[in-house]
Amino acid sequence: MTATTQGFVFTDEQRAFRDAIRDFCEHEAGTREQRDALTDGGADTHNQEIYEKVARLGWTGVAIPEEYGGSGGTLVDECIFHEETRKGLLPIYAAGSTGTVAGCYLRYGTEEQKRDVLGAISEGHVMSISISEPEAGSDVGGISCSAKQHDGGFVVNGMKTWCSNAHIADRILLVARTSYEDSPHSGLTMFEIPADSEGLEIRPISTMGGKEVNDLYFTNVFVPEENVVGTVGKAWPQVMAxxxxxxxxxxxxxxxxxxxxxxxxxxxxxxxxxxxxxxxxxxxxxxxxxxxxxxxxxxxxxxxxxxxxxxxxxxxxxxxxxxxxxxxxxxxxxxxxxxxxxxxxxxxxxxxxxxxxxxxxxxxxxxxxxxxxxxxxxxxxxxxxxxxxx
Structure with a gap:
């Protein structure tokens, strides 16, 4: 790419994509009255109806390969999408956490998981990722929320916090501890958790930014073995990637x-x-x-x-x-x-x-x-x- 006063010279397709997003934002959220109606006066950060319109245009799956229902775009395309929707004040904040989850499945999901989850994302379903805990924010090695093997799967117990968009998500990509090893970053595993799982309680955290983040409480939540994403005990390098x-x-x-x-x-x-x-x-x-x-x-x-x-x-x-x-x-x-x-x-x-x-x-x-x-x-x-x- 070549630098210009507009940042970079995008391809013709990328310029058209950028302009289409701008037009959509102007049409759907171009006035304060429109944005207030979509967000309950600014209290909500995400409007699912608008998000599903975005999905029908193929934008929620912009960086997802076509074989999984996406548009087959690049990371540059994904950045254009997030830049322009934020600039246009489009209330689809859950696109960020959903995009992060999509990347995890692309790298480490099984073929079946990719077709299921990436297809759902492309259709406008919201996903969330949960890593932080009250005593494990920047220090991911301090994670203590446990997932113990039981009856062909795992049972999860513990608390997570600052989980963006869990209250509107279909599924949560959870990082939990499956074992204690020499390194605090070893023994962590990623799991796909349906947001309506029995034993999972989602409590919103009130913030100056509106309804976005949540505490999660897991009480004997059973997760089948096929819901492991990636390799058991290797979540740390998977997340870092x-x-x-x-x-x-x-x-x-x-x-x-x-x-x-x-x-x-x-x-x-x-x-x-x-x-x-x-x-x-x-x-x-x-x-x-x-x-x-x-x-x-x-x-x-x-x-x-x-x-x-x-x-x-x-x-x-x-x-x-x-x-x-x-x-x-x-x-x-x-x-x-x-x-x-x-x-x-x-x-x-x-x-x-x-x-x-x-x-x-x-x-x-x-x-x-x-x-x-x-x-x-x-x-x-x-x-x-x-x-x-x-």
Whole structure:
């Protein structure tokens, strides 16, 4: 790909895809009234009816091979999808967790699992992935939710937390401990758990971002052996193999938020007048906006450069890991900066719910936390440079 002022020169198909998403977002969620109606006034982050419309266009399976019901696109295509839907404020936040789950099944699912789950994703079904626990967030080796072998399967007991979209998911991809070994990262296994399983309780966690994350409580939940995804005891390397893609989904999300916040800010400062002229003509604001535009463009460049490199390199190697961590940090911190600066420059109107900027702030603030905190991303980067403490 070749760099331009628009980030990259996409193929004709990718430009058409991008433009189609923009048109769809404008038609379905282009006004505040439409978005409020779709999200219960902003309380919900996901509207299933809209998501199923997206699925019928083939976009929920954009990076899923055609033999499993998808569109056979690339990681770059998937990033375009997440960037543009976030920029267009389309309420389909569950697309992120669903895309991460799709990647896991593509790499480690059996043929039957792929046809079942990837086909369902392509049709618009929501999936969730559950790794974090109260005492095991960044430290995945601290997972204690157990899955013990029993009667041709496993019985799961324990608690999970911060599970995105479990309350609207059909299935949950669970990482649980099946054994204790010398390494804390050994003995972990991935399981497919139907969200309506007997013994599973899903409790929403109230957040400033709306209805998105949940606590999960497992009480003697039976999982048949055929629901193991990948290899028993080897979930750690399996999960790690998919993190480059997860980081780039997070980066594309944050990029879309930053772009929309910048667009809304520029529109506001052109219209708002003080002292007889639009406030955007005052150098105190215009130079700050120029700096924000530079940061957004840098974020776009690193995101698509990373996506293109991962696609070619199949997502392996320390160089690609370093680059995806950099992309996640850059885009999320840019989104946060643009939204907060946007609120400041809009004054009281930036704080008022009448405008979208306060929503941009709420959505941007979590981006340095999800998909691996930026503190952990910096540890990853320094580790690939040989600077991590041993």
């Amino acid at each position: 998919g993190l480059n893609g997860e980081r780039l989904i997070g980066a594309a999300y944050a990029l879309g938020i930053a772009e929309r916040a910048l667009d809304d800010l520029v529109a506001y400062v052109k219209e708002r007048k003080q002292f007889g002229r639009s406030i955007g003509t005052f150098q105190a604001l215009s130079h700050r906006i120029a700096d924000l535009a530079i940061e957004v463009e840098c974020s776009r460049l690193i995101t698509y450069d990373a996506a293109a490199r991962v696609e070619v390199g199949r997502g392996t190697g320390p160089e690609l890991t370093r680059l995806t961590s950099m992309a996640k940090i850059k885009t999320s911190e840019t989104a946060k900066k643009v939204a907060l600066e946007g609120m400041q420059m809009m004054g009281g109107y930036g704080y008022a719910t009448e405008y979208d900027m306060e929503g941009h702030v709420r959505r941007a603030l979590v981006t340095p936390i999800w998909a691996g905190t930026n503190e952990i991303q910096r540890e990853i980067i320094t580790g690939t440079m040989g600077l991590r403490a041993r």
